[in-house]
Amino acid sequence: MQNQNFTSCWLPDGRREKRSNKLIVTILSKAEVIRRVCHTYLSHLFEGFHIGTELNSQDEIVIGTYEATAQACTNDMQVDGFELRQEQGKTYILSHSDQGLLYGTFYFIEQLQLGMKIEDMSVIQNPATTIRMLNHWDNMDGSIERGYAGRSIFFEDNKLSYDKDRIQQYADLLSSVGINKICINNVNVHQVESRLIEADMLIELQHLADIFRGNYITMFLSINFASPIEIGGLKTADPLDSTVEEWWRRQTKLIYQKIPDFGGFIVKADSEHRPGPFTYGRTHADGANMLAKALAPFNGTVFWRCFVYDCLQDWRDRSTDRARAAYDHFKKLDGLFDENVILQIKNGPMDFQVREPVSPLIGALEKTNYVMEFQVTQEYTGQQIDLCYLVPQWKEILDFDTHLKGKGTTVSEILSGNLHKSLQTGITAVVNVGRDDNWTGHEFAQANLYGYGKLTWDPTFKTEKLLKDWVQITYPFVKDSATRLIEEILNRSWMIYEKYTCPLGVGWMVKTGHHYGPDVNGYEYSPWGTYHFSDRNGLGVDRTKSGSNYIEQYSANVSELYANLNSCPDNLLLFFHHVPYTHPLHSGKTVIQHIYDSHFEGVEDVEHIIYEWTREKANLPDDLYSHINQKLNSQLTNATEWRDKINTYFYRMSGIPDEHQRLIYG
Amino acid sequence: MQNQNFTSCWLPDGRREKRSNKLIVTILSKAEVIRRVCHTYLSHLFEGFHIGTELNSQDEIVIGTYEATAQACTNDMQVDGFELRQEQGKTYILSHSDQGLLYGTFYFIEQLQLGMKIEDMSVIQNPATTIRMLNHWDNMDGSIERGYAGRSIFFEDNKLSYDKDRIQQYADLLSSVGINKICINNVNVHQVESRLIEADMLIELQHLADIFRGNYITMFLSINFASPIEIGGLKTADPLDSTVEEWWRRQTKLIYQKIPDFGGFIVKADSEHRPGPFTYGRTHADGANMLAKALAPFNGTVFWRCFVYDCLQDWRDRSTDRARAAYDHFKKLDGLFDENVILQIKNGPMDFQVREPVSPLIGALEKTNYVMEFQVTQEYTGQQIDLCYLVPQWKEILDFDTHLKGKGTTVSEILSGNLHKSLQTGITAVVNVGRDDNWTGHEFAQANLYGYGKLTWDPTFKTEKLLKDWVQITYPFVKDSATRLIEEILNRSWMIYEKYTCPLGVGWMVKTGHHYGPDVNGYEYSPWGTYHFSDRNGLGVDRTKSGSNYIEQYSANVSELYANLNSCPDNLLLFFHHVPYTHPLHSGKTVIQHIYDSHFEGVEDVEHIIYEWTREKANLPDDLYSHINQKLNSQLTNATEWRDKINTYFYRMSGIPDEHQRLIYG
Structure with a gap:
């Protein structure tokens, strides 16, 4: 049905030299997945290994709960945390739960891949949050909205259509980085996907849920808020209408009859033409709570997206600022949502741009559960043609100090639940996976999936370490100098992409529409609320008090930081201010010269990477070399197009020549 | 199958008061169509009418060839020309052919609709050209490329699918204005349409051809130049390959076995990604002649489109000018085409824009047959939402003096075959008809189809007369003041549309993509060769000697006219020159002030039309009033969008305020 020849992912396969010794593992757990994972992946790491089920003197590794192994738990362990412990010559993988044992086992395997000695492995790990989630934007026709790695691994021809082995390997990939929740269909729920919650579809879905359940991954569905009308035959989807409530209760019950551990619903409502409670004069809280009440008896959850804004804005209306929308819509509803409603807030106020400030809604909700939403799939960040390792972006966001409770109130503190202890928080993201053999289209884009998972487990994870680990476990067969090059080009890739696509x-x-390649005025006169207001004198959006006053949504410190031209960082200058082309940056350059310079540099950087990649050819397997080389050359074409169009546009606008007399087309 | 409730076309129906007298018609022709046309349409014009087949004393009207009626032909009559003659108290409709009798009969009917007395009808009419053609851009899935009047009247679900009665009425509409050739499928021939020339499809097609043949309309098909590969199983479509030649000969023979009067092929080759002879290093002449040779034994014709240009142009390349392309490609091939090849040349050098100069290729070919191609469907001219009566545009083109053989060498002279007597010339056009009840989406867009047909018959026809006639015969039930209003708003509509969409x-x-609504930079950095080069100082394309020297393709007089800023007409200034915003026009305004003024005026004009239309409400049938009112309001929305986007764009660019301080958004 689907191609099974997967290549290059970070779990062990036959590409690495095996350790010459044997490994004897005793598994004191009945969870089938522990045994299978050991079998599947440890066999690639040792000449021989043996699985036992009783402790004996030959054991090297014992996997079991504290209870089963009669080991004392001396720490503050969460239910899905784990411990690696050295005790009387044995290595114990311990947890309170089988789920924790699975994570511990994958951690153990990873440490082996990284070359650690078994006897040195001693660690306690607890996940930072309980919500470590992925959203697929897969449609049932097999297409993926914003997907750049082939067709859906779940759907085709308006049916479920998947390769069990592939889904199992996918579940393993996700578990190996700690992901515990997955939504399998697009938040834009079209007619056919609305039917996913009907009886006949659920019979199909339960087999898929079975696979994920085996890996302690809870399955969710995106639903259509207008389902009571579209599939229920009702005349309304009003969340306060009793027939609507009853319809959802009945439908939800049906789901749980088939999938007892079903996670719940993702809802994109009143957003980009999707139906929602506004139609009936109701609030987002009314809408979300109605669904939450249907899910509550089964411990289900509603993820309710905050990506709500006026997508039919009049570009002539300078008083409306889309950046304000999420906060303006949801801050006032704080405290009105049921406990099993979790708001889903995009990392920035706009939409997964190359560079945006952190959403001011993060941390501002004090009585409402929420997650931050990242985008692993590279919609605006190169579409898995251009290289863009996003972990540095996410790290900047996670490390951002909101000052909401004084200095040091970072986003990762907030998302770890340390700001408002009573709240459920976490991280979710749109995934970048499709049916391509290498999972992510651009093989290096796997690093984004890996890094994302790791950061949901521990947002304080260091970028460099994450990258180094991924390269080492993914390319055990690649020579050292090439390994370092891969790390280096990945590490710089976001900055390079920013240089040629998103100045200041x-x-x-x-x-x-598709969001790849430059069109300076593509969104300038559109209804989407996305403007740069460039004219012959300058450009940028005034979001200070003299403009939309979006900055008021932040803490006083952050607001002041952005409001003041002296403190506003150059890389967000035009997000917050409208300035002349001659405005001097902190860097000493003018805005216009920065635009020229960064675009020339961006292309030169890509050229340099290609040069370096070519130099390493001998140290790289042919297929990897060619694959990346082809991608890099496509990226160069794109970067060149960006450079020339942006530079020409702003040269025509400003009339100011490049200080260095480089070629700018007239 | 299809909706049969057609409304409003210009042939008589039950909406007009009948003349109280009887009409007795004697038909001395065996052509079934003459009898049917009399039956169908005259019955609506007289209380009673009678058809006879022998001359007797009561006859009022006699329809028959000169031979059958024993009337002498005293003039230089073409085979499809006709005469209305008063003789011994009878009115004769005469011709050398049944086809001419059909046109004469329709002419007679039209004169009746226009209120003429029968005894005053005395006329000799010969068509200006033998090629009076329409091109449908219908796809077999039922869609129509650039269609704005519903789905195809010929196709649906990748099959032929039509209502016989509707096609018959369509054939009558076409015959009533003299159209004698029709191509039923899109020049962009996709995979399924390539199969139209296969045996099973031809069996279906012959029934359609039968209907058109009954009205002396010859049917053509657009073909895929790569058919030998795509449906023939050959490895090449090289026109000089003998297996390819043989394949086309065999396939052509097959067509003529089913459709003995088949017209031939329309070919869009090496144009906008369509396959063609360039693939094989062959010329357009090689390609066209190969097909011509297959068609020649059956008197078939190849229409070979000259819409050939580089649609992957690099916007940075200022040395290439798409306007030059058709002339540059085809002028040098003059004389190399077989006799039954007819080149098809768009009216302007670009692509059916609101305003373009006349294509310099018209008249320049001295040894090659050709037709001019108009676009009746309103792709760039309002898409049958905005009102745009195109006859004045076509008239300007037809009346344009090319000076190719001295003053007075107008386009209509050339197309009438008076410049190079040996050549076959004529007019073709992309039609605006679909399955909508009113045929053309916007009911007033019927006037374009009517006017187009009349101009192919007689390019010297006066715009005002054409319009007056159409309104009178289409709306016999509408009161006089409203009739005048319809004429007036149609007559001004092209100028109004130009005001808000296409300054200078x-x-x-x-x-x-869809070409409706403003996007100033939409094509500016594109590969389509379609630029305005606006910067902070000015805009326009230099096509004089200092630029692309496109003007050299015209006669010396015309070249001089356009080259000189003093003589270049304002409405083509930016087509030929790059000028500063402050450049003074002949009107005395600056370019920038003209841009502002014309956009404000355009919107005001539409507002005024709406005002006038509303005032006439009482004099109009409800359905017509509402239909047009709704269209006009959509047009106002569009015009307003154009005004504001264009004005803002050029205000941001130029920084020059409106002299009249009207609202331009910043």
Whole structure:
């Protein structure tokens, strides 16, 4: 049915030299998955290994709960945390739960891949949050909205259609980085996907849920808020209408009859033409709570997206600022949502741009559960053609100090639940996976999936370590100098991509619809609320008090930081201010010279990477060399197009020549 | 199958008061169509009418060839020309052919609709050209490329699918204005349409051809140049390959076995990604002649389109000018085409813009047959939402003096075959008809189809007369003041549309892909060769000697006219020159002030039309009033969008305020 020849992912396969010794593992757990994972992956790491089920003197590794192994738990262990413990010559993988044992086992395997000695492995790990989630934007026709790695691994021809082995390997990939929740269908729920919650579809879905359940991954569905009308035959989807409530209760019960551990619903409501409670004069709280009440008896959850804004804005209306929308819509509803409602807030106020400030809604909700939403799939960040390792972006966001409770109130503190202890928080993301053999289209884009998972487990994880680990476990067969090159080009890739696509935080100068390649005015006169307001004198969006006053949504410190031209960082200057082309940056350059310079540099950087990649050819397997080389050359074409269109546009606008007399087309 | 409730076309129906007298018609022709046309349409014009087949004393009207009626032909009558003659108290409709009798009969009917007395009818009419053609851009899935009047009247679900009665009425509409050739499928021939020339499809097609043949309309098909590969199983479509020649000969023979009067092929080759002879290093002449040779034994014709240009142009390359392309490609091939090849040349050098100069290829070919191609369907001219009566545009083109053989060498002279007597010339056009009840989406867009047909018959026809006639015969039930209003708003509509969409001949500031609504930079950095080069100082395309020297393709007089800023008409200024915003026009305004003024005026004009239309409400049938009112309001929305986007764009660019301080958004 689907191609099974998967290549290059970070779990062990036959590409690494095996350790010459044997490994004897005793598994004191009945969870089938522990045994299978050991079998599947440890066999690639040792000449021989043996699995036992009783402790004996030959054991090297014992996997079991504290209870089963009669080991004392001396720490503050969460239910899905784990411990690696050295005790009387044995290595114990311990947890309170089988789920924790699975994570511990994958951690153990990873440490082996990284070359650690078994006897040195001693660690206690607890996940930072209980919500470590992925959202697929897969449609049932097999297409993926914003997907750049082939068709859906779940759907085709308006049916479920998947390769069990592939889904199992996918579940293993996710478990190996700690992901515990997955939504399998697009938040834009079209007609056919609305039917996923009907009886006949659920019979199909339960087999898929079985696979994920085996890996302690809970399955969710995106639902259509208008389902009572579209599939229920009702005349309304009003969340306060008793027939609507009853319809959802009945439908939810049906789901749980088939999938007892079903996670719940993801809802994109009143957003980009999706139906929602506004139609009936109800609030987002009314809408979310109605669904939450249907799910509550089964411990289900509603993820309710905050990506709500006026997508039919009049570009002539300078008083409306889309950046304000999420906060303006949801801050006032704080405290009105049921406990099993979790708001889903995009990392920035706009939409997964190359560079945006952190959403001011993060941390501002004090009585409402929420998650931050990242985008692993590279919609605005190169579409898995251009290289863009996003972990540095996510780290910057996670490390951002909101000052909401004084200095040091970082986003990762907030998302770890340390700001408002009573709240459920966490991280979710749109995934970048499709049916391509290498999972992610661009093989290096796997690093984003890996890094994302690791950060949901521990947002304080260091970027460099994450990258080094991924390269080492993914390319055990690649020589050292090439390994270092891969790390280096990945590490610089976001900055390079930013150089040629998004000067000074301006955003949106992108081709409409598909969002790849430059179109400076593509969104400028559109109804989407996405403008740069460039004219012959300058550009940028005034979001200070003299403009939309979006900055008021932040803490006083952050607001002041961005409001003041002296403190506003160059890379967000045009997001917060409208300035002349001659405005001097902190860097000493003018805005216009920065635009020229960064675009020339961006292309030169890509050229340099290609040069370096070519130099390493001998140290790289042919297929990897060619694959990346082809991608890099496509990236160069794209970067060149960006450079020339952006530079020409702003040269035509400003009339100011490049200080260095480089070629800018007239 | 299809909706049969057609409304409003210009042939008589039950909406007009009948003349109280009887009409007795004697038909001395065996052509079934003459009898049917009399039956169908005269019955609506007289209380009673009678058809006879022998001359007797009561006859009022006699229809028959000169031979059958024993009337002498005293003039230089073409075979499809006709005469209305008063003789011994009878009115004769005469011709050398049944086809001419059909046109004469329709002419007679039209004169009746226009209120003429029968005894005053005395006329001799010969068509200006033998090629009076329409091109449908219908796809077999039922869609129509650039169609704005519903789905195809010929196809659906990748099959032929039509209502015989509707096709018959369509054939009558076409015959009533003299159309004698029709191509039923899109020039962009996709996979399924390539199969139209296969045996099973031809069996279906012959029934359609039968209907058109009954009205002396010859049917053509657009073909895929790569058919030998795509449906023939050959490895090549090289026109000089003998297996390819043989394949086309065999396939052509097959067609003529089913459709003995088949017209031939329309070919879009090496154009906008369509396959063609360039693939094999062959010329357009090689390609066209190969097909011509297959068609020649059956008197078939190849229409070979000259819409050939580089649609992957690099916008940075200022040395290439798409306007030059058709002339550059085809002028050098003059004389190399077989006699039954007819080149098809778009009216302007670009692509059916609101305003373009006349294609310099018209008249320049001295040894090659050709037709001019108009676009009746309103792709760039309002998409049958905005009102745009195109006859004045076509008239300007037809009346244009090319000076190719001295003053007075107008396009209509050339197309009438008076410049190079040996050549076959004529007019073709992309039609605006679909399955909508009113045929053309916007009911007033019927006037374009009517006017087009009349102009192919007689390019010297006066715009005002054409319009007056159409209104009178289409709306016999509408009161006089409203009739005058319809004429007036149609007559001004092209100028109004130009005001808000195409200042000074600039063109292409349109949304990409669908081509409705403004996007100033939509095509500016594209590969389509369609630029305005606006910067902070000015705009326009230099096509003089200092630029692309496109003007050299015209006669010396015309070249001089356009080259000189003093003589270049304002409405083509930016097509030929790059000028500063402050450049003074002949009107005395600056370019920038003209841009502002014309866009404000355009919107005001539409507002005024709506006001006038509303005032006439009482004099109009409800359905007509509402239909047009709704269209006009959509047009106002569009015009307003154009005004504000264009004005803002050029205000941001130029920084020059409106002299009249009207609202331009910043």
